[in-house]
Amino acid sequence: MPKQRHRLTYANCWEDADLLVSRLGDIRGEKALSICSGGENSLSLLCGEPALLVVVDKNPMQLALFELKVAALKSLEREEFLGFLGYWESADRWRVYELLRGDLGPSARAYWDRQRVPLESGVIHTGRVARTLRLLARFVFPLVHSRDCSRELMSRKSADEQAHFFRTVWDNRRWRAMVRALFGKPAIFLISPERDFFEFHSGSGVADFLLEKSRRHLSSVAAQENHILHYLLFGNFGQHLPHFAREENYDAIKARLEVVVTHEGMVETAFPTFGRFDAFNLSNIFEYKTPETFEALAGSMAAGAKLGARFAYWNVLVARSLSAVQPSAFRNRLDTDRDRSVPDKGWHYSRFLLDERVDL
Numbered sequence: 210m211p212k213q214r215h216r217l218t219y220a221n222c223w224e225d226a227d228l229l230v231s232r233l234g235d236i237r238g239e240k241a242l243s244i245c246s247g248g249e250n251s252l253s254l255l256c257g258e259p260a261l262l263v264v265v266d267k268n269p270m271q272l273a274l275f276e277l278k279v280a281a282l283k284s285l286e287r288e289e290f291l292g293f294l295g296y297w298e299s300a301d302r303w304r305v306y307e308l309l310r311g312d313l314g315p316s317a318r319a320y321w322d323r324q325r326v327p328l329e330s331g332v333i334h335t336g337r338v339a340r341t342l343r344l345l346a347r348f349v350f351p352l353v354h355s356r357d358c359s360r361e362l363m364s365r366k367s368a369d370e371q372a373h374f375f376r377t378v379w380d381n382r383r384w385r386a387m388v389r390a391l392f393g394k395p396a397i398f399l400i401s402p403e404r405d406f407f408e409f410h411s412g413s414g415v416a417d418f419l420l421e422k423s424r425r426h427l428s429s430v431a432a433q434e435n436h437i438l439h440y441l442l443f444g445n446f447g448q449h450l451p452h453f454a455r456e457e458n459y460d461a462i463k464a465r466l467e468v469v470v471t472h473e474g475m476v477e478t479a480f481p482t483f484g485r486f487d488a489f490n491l492s493n494i495f496e497y498k499t500p501e502t503f504e505a506l507a508g509s510m511a512a513g514a515k516l517g518a519r520f521a522y523w524n525v526l527v528a529r530s531l532s533a534v535q536p537s538a539f540r541n542r543l544d545t546d547r548d549r550s551v552p553d554k555g556w557h558y559s560r561f562l563l564d565e566r567v568d569l
C-alpha cells in the first residue's frame with residue numbers, strides 16, 4: 210500500500226518527449242532507466258525498442274499512476290484510451306476503470322478504487338500540478354487575454370506574423386504584470402509543485418527568467434503546436450497530444466510493454482538490482498539536491514552507467530550539469546542553452562542537457 214504521506218504531484222510530464230526521444234540516440238536492445246513523473250515520457254522511450262526499461266520514482270503515487278496508464282494501454286484502443294485518461298471527452302470512465310482494475314497490483318488498485326472523482330474527471334487532470342494549471346487557465350489567464358486571443362496566439366501563421374502578434378498584442382503590460390505577480394516571491398513558493406523545489410533557489414528572478422523564455426517561445430511558430438502551452442492556456446491539450454499518445458506511436462508502445470519494470474526509490478537504488486544502464490532520462494531530478502549531494506550523486510550515476518551511456522536531463526532554475534562536476538566521467542553532447550536552435554516544447558526549462566559517460 211503506498212504510504213499516505215505521498216501525494217500524486219505530476220499527472221503528466223511537462224518535458225518535451227520529442228526532444229528526449231530524438232536526442233537520446235539509438236536505444237534499440239539497450240537497458241534504459243527513466244524517471245517516471247507522469248509516465249508518458251518513459252512510455253515514449255519504448256518507441257526506441259530498448260531490451261529493458263526501468264521506470265523509477267521515489268514517490269509510489271507516481272508509479273501507481275504509471276501502472277494505471279500501462280493497464281489502460283494494454284487493454285484499450287487508442288480512442289478509448291484517450292477518453293479514459295482525459296485527453297478527450299468520455300462519459301463512462303468509471304466503467305472503463307472497473308474493467309481495468311483487475312490488471313493493477315494490490316497497492317495501485319486499493320489507491321485507485323478510492324479515487325472515483327479524479328478518475329471520472331480524467332486522471333491527467335488530477336495531481337497538484339495539473340490542478341494548479343487548470344485553476345490558472347480558468348480564472349487567471351482570462352483576466353489578461355481572452356480565449357479568442359489565446360486561440361489566435363496558437364493559430365497557424367507565418368513566423369513573421371507570430372512574432373508580430375506576440376509583440377503587438379500578447380506582450381502587454383497586463384501579461385507582464387501577471388507573470389511577475391504569479392512567479393515573484395512569495396507567490397512562487399505557493400504554486401511550486403514540490404515543497405523542496407526552492408530549497409536551492411531563492412525564488413528571485415524567476416519571473417524575469419519566465420518572461421524572457423516566454424518571449425522567445427511564444428513569438429516562434431513552435432508555440433502553435435505546443436501541447437504544454439495549450440494546457441496552460443485552456444486547461445486541456447486540445448488536438449495537441451504528447452508524443453506517446455499520437456497515432457503514429459501508440460501501437461508501437463502498446464506492443465512493447467513487456468520490457469517495462471518499475472522501481473520505487475531514489476534513482477541510484479536501481480543499480481544494485483539492474484546493473485549498469487546504457488541510457489537515462491532523468492527529468493530535472495538534480496535540481497532538488499545541494500551541490501554536495503549532487504556531486505556525490507554524479508559519482509553514483511557514473512558507476513551505474515556503461516561506457517558510452519547517454520544521460521538526458523533538464524534544468525529549470527538551478528544549474529546542474531554532470532559534465533561540469535565530473536569532467537573525467539561525463540562529456541556534454543548537447544546543451545540547449547548554448548545551442549538555441551534546438552526546439553524544446555518545455556520552454557519553461559532553462560536547458561536540456563545530453564551527457565555521455567566517458568572514461569578520460
Ligand SMILES: C[S@@+](CC[C@H](N)C(=O)[O-])C[C@H]1O[C@@H](n2cnc3c(N)ncnc32)[C@H](O)[C@@H]1O
Nearest residue numbers: 222223246266267268271474475476492493494
Ligand atoms: C523531478 S520531478 C519533475 C517533474 C518534471 N519537471 C515534469 O514536469 O514532469 C519528476 C519526478 O521525479 C521524482 N524524483 C525526484 N527526484 C528523484 C530521485 N532522486 N530519484 C527518483 N525519483 C525522483 C519525483 O517524485 C517526481 O515524480
